[in-house]
Amino acid sequence: MRYTLSLSCADRVGIVAKVANFLAERDGFIVESAQYGDPSTSRFFMRTVFTTKDDHPLDLKAWKEAFKETAGLFEMDWKLKSNLEKTKILILVSKASHCLNTLLNQYATGTLNVDVAAVGSNHLDLEDMCKFYKIPFHYLPITQATKPLQESKIFELFQSYDADLLVLARYMQILSPELTQKLQGKAINIHHSFLPSFKGAKPYHQAYERGVKLIGATAHYVSDDLDEGPIIEQEVLRVDHNETPEELVASGRDIESVVLARAVKYHVEDRVFLDGRKTVVFK
Amino acid sequence: MRYTLSLSCADRVGIVAKVANFLAERDGFIVESAQYGDPSTSRFFMRTVFTTKDDHPLDLKAWKEAFKETAGLFEMDWKLKSNLEKTKILILVSKASHCLNTLLNQYATGTLNVDVAAVGSNHLDLEDMCKFYKIPFHYLPITQATKPLQESKIFELFQSYDADLLVLARYMQILSPELTQKLQGKAINIHHSFLPSFKGAKPYHQAYERGVKLIGATAHYVSDDLDEGPIIEQEVLRVDHNETPEELVASGRDIESVVLARAVKYHVEDRVFLDGRKTVVFK
Amino acid sequence: MRYTLSLSCADRVGIVAKVANFLAERDGFIVESAQYGDPSTSRFFMRTVFTTKDDHPLDLKAWKEAFKETAGLFEMDWKLKSNLEKTKILILVSKASHCLNTLLNQYATGTLNVDVAAVGSNHLDLEDMCKFYKIPFHYLPITQATKPLQESKIFELFQSYDADLLVLARYMQILSPELTQKLQGKAINIHHSFLPSFKGAKPYHQAYERGVKLIGATAHYVSDDLDEGPIIEQEVLRVDHNETPEELVASGRDIESVVLARAVKYHVEDRVFLDGRKTVVFK
């Protein structure tokens, strides 16, 4: 069994020493670890994967209790998890199926270490796919008038399922600042362009107009400011002058699915840290 | 020996037939050919590489004369070249050496089928490198007051060397609309970002601020509108949270050099066509 | 509506002229076309996408009849299709779901212009997924003793469904030469390595042992010689020293799915031509 300790705090001398001592005293055997201090934000980030002597399971509750002292010393944001703990996710979609399809397949095959609590949507198109994967589906229609109500339902779902992460898998509604503020660092969106290029609507059409030679996809944490949230992962794909906007849309689906799934993977493996407007991602 | 016929014209039925007949009647043996009709601009583009029977050299002058009839029929922009003809280029640089270094090495080794007529610069830093490659170097200092004069010197050089192409290899001055208009489709710039992201100054610093996970470089034809010219080629490079703006600058040099050299290669091989705000590139 | 004429034949002067004349005489409006003559095999390849005047549908049967003369002249292998014709595919799988999942989603969303006739498998694991997509599923168990019989059933299915293409979507059985010979140029396999590296079994474990920094996937036509068939498409993915063979297997799924789907797309769009041991792919 493997355990992951991830943390961030204001940067100063001695953090790694304290944490490493904590692990060493308890026979924690470091498999993989990374640290980074961002000079521009003065924040320090650390992620450590460790096993135990003879691989016997440790008493997580006791360890967490014990770590509180070290954590308090540095005012850390921290998490300690075994690799058996699955991150609980709530997925929002609209009509496009490709991202959901990839996420659910990776969930079903165990590629993604998640528990898909439920899927919500403002359309009924993807209900069948959820049934196939035996995932609860919530129909959440929305009009301008019902938006506040619909969003409160989303948040209720998030809470009632005790979800850790909201994944916007080509959900075509813009979340209000009220909701995004409650979900800071807990909601990942996929934008179908190489941000900051082509923000907003119809990015592939914008890309076509501009004549770019590569199109992209960007997974980012949702923030108040549309398409301005901290970027987690990006990927690009070479395109040609002969591709119509519709063909760009089709080609782009592959990288959207891959980039979103990869960002969710990084998140659930505690590889991603918010660092001001940016992220630190330990790969 | 190989010949390249490249052309563009208003799109209509029968262009390929006419051109192919012209070649077939003269025993032109098509090695490689590509055509594209852009529905959004109603322009047609064609590039054909052919050899001759028994590989005996053809009378280019006579062929050109003969092709005028077909060309006139469709009001074509066209070019017919043997692969022995080298494109004559004038390069402008400032202080950064990496792009010039790659261009001159590819010129010297024959990788780029060009004849470097001369290098001009507003600084003296790269004079020695030009001497090493036995390329004339022109010192063209510039102040706000002398800009019109300096630019007229650039254009004089371009004309006196009978240059076909101006390559801005990290030349850190913005050309005036007067000059760019005279050089439409004949001047290639390298911008050190993945356009349209991060236009203008210090793109790597902008990229750092935004926290992108890939940086890019873009080679484009120069137009009146800074960093808005038709894109010829782009490339990206994965970067990490721990890279400082200065490290991004250093990492980016590799792709800047490669992308600029590739764009020049496409241009001199007559693979690139202006198509409104975009380019058609037959690879 | 768009039509695609694709052909190959022994190379000589005048092929493009003949074909282009044929199209021009019938008001065929070329949207996109590419030609290539391979000097090493002396074969010529051509793919032309065209529309008709005022976009009125053409009489495909009559056109095909008429084209026979030109085709006969050059002893062409050729195909003329409208973009409404779907390629009928039979898919073989074993237990792994990721490739099938991507293919069926792209089929259902119309991203792939195919009609999935049926899925066959030596295991029952993916029967449910086929049901969800309303695709007939054929259980084809296999032992060493029953291999000839099982393969004859596969071929019967292929014929009875009147399939155009067999897609091996991580089907973990090696087809016998008897079967592969009957399916030359009509069966695409995905191999989970960057061929010719790591042929045969457990390529990700081989890649781990060798310590490569990129892993790959290769889609190729099936031939007698295992993993030696003509390559259609390849892609790679950067990996890290800290990835276990199991993690490489998981990471590789993304590129396997993408590469296989892309190869099928190229094939059904008549972009791929067999050229000796290689392929010509017009993108």
Added chain:
Amino acid sequence: MRYTLSLSCADRVGIVAKVANFLAERDGFIVESAQYGDPSTSRFFMRTVFTTKDDHPLDLKAWKEAFKETAGLFEMDWKLKSNLEKTKILILVSKASHCLNTLLNQYATGTLNVDVAAVGSNHLDLEDMCKFYKIPFHYLPITQATKPLQESKIFELFQSYDADLLVLARYMQILSPELTQKLQGKAINIHHSFLPSFKGAKPYHQAYERGVKLIGATAHYVSDDLDEGPIIEQEVLRVDHNETPEELVASGRDIESVVLARAVKYHVEDRVFLDGRKTVVFK
């Protein structure tokens, strides 16, 4: 000023704690750090970049002396360097200039933190380029008969210049086991293929024959076994059916230069560790 401590040793509990304590006691401020324990070789690897309080320079000699105790405890291979220390490299070339050209440009611009001690070659072609960069050039002609003598001269040069690293920048001679054994982990070669594909001579011609859709380049430590040394870095480039072997050779130069320079950069920044037949590279 920044300091880098890099080390490897047999894996056990408490290594990070000991090292981090050592740093913390001396007010070492960790900027960036990575650790990895390879279960397949039971080796542990660590690289830490740190600064000092108020950025005052530390007494490296005293630190090294002090660290010996910790190092001894774990029988570490270790290195402690300031970022002002340049790695001294000896470069071997034959006739091809592109890799040398990139290395020397990156050296001259400070992109690579190296001191190029000298260049040796079995040909005179690149003597002028070395003169331009004011680098000593040693002509080391070789015949089958003189090979042992020539190699002893290479090693003498390596020793007399007190070089840290030998870089084979398209040096077209195979080093004998006698020499490679003396240079284990201290000699980097660039092979012009995506290893393990296309070992040995004329890899681009092999790639052409096989019809691969991507070509590659591999930088690796030199070992007894030709093209089997531990891989440091690899990159690929998309190619097309219409590229001749000669064009593949030309296209490949870009990635050869980039990959070799990147591998040298990783090495001189102490990011690379030998781990059996593989490398650990902390990026």
